[in-house]
Amino acid sequence: MFQIQIDGSTTHFPCAPDDTLLRAALRAGIGFPYECNVGSCGNCKFELLEGELQNNWQDAPGLSEKDRLKNRWLGCQAKACSNARIKMREMDHYKPIHIPTESAATLIHKREITHDLHEFSFRCDAPLSFAAGQYALIHVSGVPGPRAYSMSQGGASKERIDFQARLIPGGVGTQKLFSMPLGEKVRIDGPYGMAYLREDSSRDILLVGGGSGLAPMISLARGALSLQRPSFQNIHFIYGARESRDICGLDMLSELPLWTSMGHYTAVVSNPSAQEVLPHGCERGFVHEVVQKLHAKDLNQMEIYFAGPALMAQAMLKLLVELKVPMSQVHFDQFY
Numbered sequence: 023m024f025q026i027q028i029d030g031s032t033t034h035f036p037c038a039p040d041d042t043l044l045r046a047a048l049r050a051g052i053g054f055p056y057e058c059n060v061g062s063c064g065n066c067k068f069e070l071l072e073g074e075l076q077n078n079w080q081d082a083p084g085l086s087e088k089d090r091l092k093n094r095w096l097g098c099q100a101k102a103c104s105n106a107r108i109k110m111r112e113m114d115h116y117k118p119i120h121i122p123t124e125s126a127a128t129l130i131h132k133r134e135i136t137h138d139l140h141e142f143s144f145r146c147d148a149p150l151s152f153a154a155g156q157y158a159l160i161h162v163s164g165v166p167g168p169r170a171y172s173m174s175q176g177g178a179s180k181e182r183i184d185f186q187a188r189l190i191p192g193g194v195g196t197q198k199l200f201s202m203p204l205g206e207k208v209r210i211d212g213p214y215g216m217a218y219l220r221e222d223s224s225r226d227i228l229l230v231g232g233g234s235g236l237a238p239m240i241s242l243a244r245g246a247l248s249l250q251r252p253s254f255q256n257i258h259f260i261y262g263a264r265e266s267r268d269i270c271g272l273d274m275l276s277e278l279p280l281w282t283s284m285g286h287y288t289a290v291v292s293n294p295s296a297q298e299v300l301p302h303g304c305e306r307g308f309v310h311e312v313v314q315k316l317h318a319k320d321l322n323q324m325e326i327y328f329a330g331p332a333l334m335a336q337a338m339l340k341l342l343v344e345l346k347v348p349m350s351q352v353h354f355d356q357f358y
């Protein structure tokens with residue numbers, strides 16, 4: 023175990039040789055800023071002042087050439103090879119609400135949600151505690167680096183963990199996951215993520231998911247509608263699909279006891295073929311356009327969560343900034 027000292031503070035934390043600095047800090051309850059945890063966003067950058075580190079992923083896109091020259095590293099990719107002193111700014115906002123742990127897990131069930139979005143259930147050797155909306159990292163043997171997937175359950179302490187993943191053409195991790203036989207072992211590390219359910223908010227909830235962003239929105243709906251005394255009145259779920267065959271989620275929501283009285287579901291199709299007849303109530307366009315059309319006037323009074331492809335998330339954020347929605351009511355972990 024190595025000791026990592028944060029410069030200018032009394033904070034230090036232990037880091038196992040096979041862990042990363044970011045995850046070791048979070049395991050010690052420290053508010054180390056981050057977002058994606060997989061080398062892409064660059065939010066977990068820090069400067070190395072003393073000691074020796076190694077990069078898990080040399081070419082991670084979250085770090086520029088200029089960063090490397092300035093001895094900056096990514097917390098999610100840096101492994102300790104000695105004790106070290108680093109410069110970074112701790113932020114209470116990032117203190118974990120559940121301490122992340124890693125467990126061996128076995129694939130026990132798979133089911134098709136749509137033609138390219140499947141659910142994968144794993145049984146972990148030790149239960150994983152998480153809040154609705156959080157994600158975990160799956161380490162699959164033969165795949166370089168872990169992949170992040172959001173849990174679709176409503177938050178709890180569970181041995182069985184369900185993920186919903188979209189098959190990415192040419193994607194190394196999803197090709198492996200979709201062809202994985204039942205009984206195969208992986209390692210699951212979590213929970214992570216800041217877009218978790220704000221249980222004490224009494225604002226109406228808006229959940230916006232696009233494509234692979236289904237799982238965290240289903241998880242949030244399940245979590246919100248299983249609260250003992252929900253103080254909000256309405257939960258709006260907007261799901262963006264490319265074609266009608268990609269529309270999904272309503273069957274899972276309709277099973278929730280309070281859905282009938284509080285839930286509102288809208289599917290949005292961005293790329294229907296010329297001959298396609300869209301289901302009743304389905305909108306055409308992009309999800310952010312439909313959010314604006316249906317909710318522009320109420321967004322300021324809502325707790326807003328979204329997840330999905332990078333372009334969708336950027337368009338949502340731009341809209342919310344233009345409409346001056348307070349960012350304290352907006353929650354998302356960017357997908358990469």
Ligand SMILES: Cc1cc2nc3c(=O)[nH]c(=O)nc-3n(C[C@H](O)[C@H](O)[C@H](O)COP(=O)(O)OP(=O)(O)OC[C@H]3O[C@@H](n4cnc5c(N)ncnc54)[C@H](O)[C@@H]3O)c2cc1C
Pocket residue numbers: 057058059060061062078079157166167168169170171172173186187188189190192193194195196197215234235236237238355356357358
């Ligand atoms: C917070 C978060 C939550 C997510 N939740 C979901 C979800 O619920 N459902 C879903 O379908 N998708 C989700 N994703 C996307 C998912 O993690 C994968 O990026 C996606 O499934 C494509 O993986 P792939 O391996 O098939 O594609 P690839 O293109 O092979 O890899 C994609 C990602 O893997 C990482 N990677 C690639 N090469 C390396 C390497 N050599 N070393 C280390 N890392 C590498 C990078 O982060 C890259 O962006 C989420 C992503 C994030 C960041």
